[in-house]
Every structure is written in C-alpha cells, then in structure tokens.
Amino acid sequence: MPMPLQHGLKFDQARDSIARQDFVIGLRRYVLNDLAAAMRRRYDDQVLPAFERRNGRPFADQDEIHAAMVGNTTFQFYSAARYNAQEMSWRSVIPEVASHLGEIEAKAGALAEAPRGSLELDPSLELPENVTELDVHLMPGGYESKHELLAGSVYDNGLTVFSAGMFGPHIDDIGQSFAHYVLERFPDFKPKAIVDCGCTVGHNSVPWAQAYPEAEVHGIDVASASVRYAHARAESMDVAVHFHQMDATEMTFADESMDLIVSAQFLHELSIKDTRKYLAECHRVLRPGGMVITMELAPARYMAAYDCFYLDWDSYYNREPFYRAFRNADAAELGAGAGFAKDKYFEFVVPQYTRTDPAEFARQVGVPLSLEGYSGQIRDTISYFGFGLIK
Ligand SMILES: C[S@@+](CC[C@H](N)C(=O)[O-])C[C@H]1O[C@@H](n2cnc3c(N)ncnc32)[C@H](O)[C@@H]1O
Numbered sequence: 001m002p003m004p005l006q007h008g009l010k011f012d013q014a015r016d017s018i019a020r021q022d023f024v025i026g027l028r029r030y031v032l033n034d035l036a037a038a039m040r041r042r043y044d045d046q047v048l049p050a051f052e053r054r055n056g057r058p059f060a061d062q063d064e065i066h067a068a069m070v071g072n073t074t075f076q077f078y079s080a081a082r083y084n085a086q087e088m089s090w091r092s093v094i095p096e097v098a099s100h101l102g103e104i105e106a107k108a109g110a111l112a113e114a115p116r117g118s119l120e121l122d123p124s125l126e127l128p129e130n131v132t133e134l135d136v137h138l139m140p141g142g143y144e145s146k147h148e149l150l151a152g153s154v155y156d157n158g159l160t161v162f163s164a165g166m167f168g169p170h171i172d173d174i175g176q177s178f179a180h181y182v183l184e185r186f187p188d189f190k191p192k193a194i195v196d197c198g199c200t201v202g203h204n205s206v207p208w209a210q211a212y213p214e215a216e217v218h219g220i221d222v223a224s225a226s227v228r229y230a231h232a233r234a235e236s237m238d239v240a241v242h243f244h245q246m247d248a249t250e251m252t253f254a255d256e257s258m259d260l261i262v263s264a265q266f267l268h269e270l271s272i273k274d275t276r277k278y279l280a281e282c283h284r285v286l287r288p289g290g291m292v293i294t295m296e297l298a299p300a301r302y303m304a305a306y307d308c309f310y311l312d313w314d315s316y317y318n319r320e321p322f323y324r325a326f327r328n329a330d331a332a333e334l335g336a337g338a339g340f341a342k343d344k345y346f347e348f349v350v351p352q353y354t355r356t357d358p359a360e361f362a363r364q365v366g367v368p369l370s371l372e373g374y375s376g377q378i379r380d381t382i383s384y385f386g387f388g389l390i391k
Pocket of ligand 1: 174197198199200204220223264269270
C-alpha cells in the first residue's frame with residue numbers, strides 16, 4: 001500500500017485509486033528487484049561471455065555494456081516494463097489530484113492566512129530549458145503547471161508511490177538523514193541561514209528547519225507551482241520555511257549571506273555547465289566557513305561498469321539527460337573550479353535516519369566512505385551518498 005501523506009494538503013482517495021497505486025508499487029518492486037536480477041544473470045551467463053569470445057577482453061566501460069544490452073530481449077523487456085511502471089506511478093495519482101484541486105486550493109488558501117514562513121514569486125524569472133523542455137522522469141508536464149498547485153501535488157503524491165514508503169510518511173527521510181548527519185558530524189557548526197536549492201515541494205527542506213530551529217531556512221526552486229505548494233505544505237506542518245521562486249544558478253541572495261547550502265537530488269538535473277554556475281553561486285553566497293552539503297547519485301568511479309550501465313538507464317530512458325554526465329564528473333574538480341579548495345571537499349554515506357537506531361546512526365557518521373548497500377533496488381533500508389564543500 002502507498003504510505004498516505006500526513007500533512008494538511010492530503011485528501012481522501014477512492015479505494016480503486018489506492019488499489020491502482022498499490023499495483024504500481026508491486027510492479028516497480030518486481031521490475032527493480034526481480035527483473036533486474038534476471039537481467040544481471042543474462043548478462044553474466046550470455047552477454048559478457050559472448051563479448052569476451054568475440055573481442056578477447058571484457059567490456060571496457062558502461063557504454064560498451066549498454067551497446068551490447070540494447071539488443072538483448074531481457075534488457076528490452078526490463079526496460080519496457082520499467083518505463084511503463086514509471087509512467088504509471090504518475091498516472092496512478094493524477095486523476096485523484098485533478099479531482100481534488102479545489103479542496104487542495106482551499107486548504108492552501110486557509111494556511112496562507114497566518115503563515116510562519118513566506119512565499120516569494122518572481123513572474124519575470126526565465127525558466128531554464130531543463131525545466132521547460134523536459135517532462136523529467138516522465139512526469140507529465142514536468143515541475144511547472146498553469147494551475148498553481150497541480151504539479152506540486154502530483155509530485156508529492158506520485159513520490160509516495162514511487163518511493164513505496166522508503167522515505168516515510170512525509171517523504172522527508174533524505175532531508176532528515178542529511179540534517180542529522182551535519183548535526184552529528186559538525187556539532188559546533190551553528191548555521192543561522194540555510195537554503196535548500198531545487199527544493200520542489202519542500203519535503204526535504206522542512207527537516208533542516210526542524211533540526212536547526214534557530215536558523216532561518218529558505219527553499220528555492222525555479223518552478224512556481226512547486227514553491228507555492230511547498231509553502232502551503234510546510235505551513236500545514238507548522239514549520240517556518242521561506243520559499244522563493246529563484247534560479248539556483250543566479251541566486252538573488254546577497255554575497256556571504258548563507259551559512260549552509262543544501263540540495264537533494266538536484267545537481268543531476270542540471271547540465272555540467274549549470275552545475276559550475278550553481279557552485280560558483282554557492283561560493284559567492286556562502287559566508288567564510290560556510291558549507292555546501294549535497295545529496296546525490298554516487299560517482300561512477302566507485303562502481304563497477306555494470307552498475308554504472310544499470311544506473312545510466314535513467315539518462316537514456318527516463319528523461320534525465322544530465323544524470324549520466326553528473327555521475328561521470330568529479331565533484332571535487334567542479335568545486336575547485338568554483339573557488340572551493342580541494343582539501344575542503346569531503347564525501348560520505350549516510351544511513352536512513354528515520355529507519356536507523358540513533359546510536360547506530362551516530363556510529364555510522366564516523367565510519368569511512370563505503371558504498372556497500374548502495375543500489376538501484378527497492379529495499380527495506382538504503383543508504384545515501386553525499387559530498388560537502390567548505391568555504
Ligand atoms: C529532482 S527535483 C529535486 C527534488 C528535491 N530536492 C528532493 O529532495 O527530492 C529537481 C528540482 O530542481 C528544480 N530546478 C531545476 N533547475 C533549477 C534551477 N536552475 N534553479 C532552481 N531550481 C531548479 C526543478 O524545478 C525541480 O523542482
């Protein structure tokens with residue numbers, strides 16, 4: 001069953017919609033676990049030995065594996081099933097969101113009457129092509145919508161299906177895990193101003209405000225539909241976050257005005273050119289001693305070629321064109337290009353805060369980087385890769 005949302009913008013769904021969502025969750029689990037395992041067996045038993053016989057060597061990299069797998073029927077079946085399951089994740093929630101828009105709007109309107117945080121829109125902002133020209137991860141219409149709350153609610157509800165409960169009822173486990181990682185690893189760091197970039201519906205911005213109640217927390221996104229929804233969502237949870245429609249590659253914050261700049265699953269949706277601009281902006285906006293903390297896909301250099309091929313699927317078939325280039329890039333180099341000293345770059349792996357005993361979480365914050373348990377599968381517990389830059 002999808003884990004129902006628990007904040008104030010939730011609405012009651014018809015039983016057949018919940019059954020449809022449950023089916024999609026089961027289908028995705030089957031594709032990402034069982035079919036993916038079958039594909040791996042086919043690779044080990046047939047595709048790799050055939051390539052070695054023909055070429056006298058194993059595959060050199062993920063691209064050679066992709067070229068060989070494209071013609072393989074197991075890959076084709078896996079890929080078609082995964083593509084359809086991805087589309088179905090969104091389709092399983094859209095009719096319900098569409099029929100409840102009036103209710104969502106009324107709730108958002110009431111919540112805006114006495115806000116703890118704020119909302120700042122910029123109708124003159126030119127939206128970047130990575131948002132206007134792509135239905136990223138096959139989400140119909142992408143992050144922006146003419147109806148102000150539609151795209152936000154589709155994302156919020158669709159993510160509960162897509163994540164199959166892995167991120168908890170507020171789908172905020174990533175934010176919780178990274179905020180508690182910073183609290184644990186840098187106990188003397190007391191940020192007064194924090195910004196979450198590419199925040200979408202603010203689900204992972206809220207945990208920073210909860211972890212650092214003394215700080216002023218901002219969430220920025222270029223899509224107005226996302227930040228409007230994010231604002232109402234955070235208000236409904238009684239958490240003060242200041243949302244802005246803003247381009248993270250051209251922030252309007254003053255120089256040296258932030259202590260901590262965070263993002264989750266954001267950079268892989270930017271081109272490398274925009275990632276460079278974003279990091280240069282982080283360097284400008286951060287105070288000396290301030291930090292960038294980024295949750296992202298693990299770099300290709302730590303993974304076997306087959307695992308890279310497996311993760312590249314999103315780049316080829318899930319409208320995430322920059323995903324692959326981001327994983328192949330060197331974040332320390334990108335940071336250095338933006339002015340961050342290379343010896344102030346660090347990487348880490350974080351367990352799921354909401355599913356890990358606090359003492360065990362604290363222990364794991366101290367252990368060296370290990371990507372064991374990092375996979376594209378749906379499991380009971382997963383771990384997240386992150387990197388940091390200190391100004
Ligand atoms: C994958 S979503 C991020 C998800 C979210 N941070 C999370 O924790 O799950 C990427 C978001 O970045 C936004 N975005 C893309 N380009 C941007 C830019 N240049 N500046 C600000 N936001 C941007 C998109 O509108 C979208 O909401």
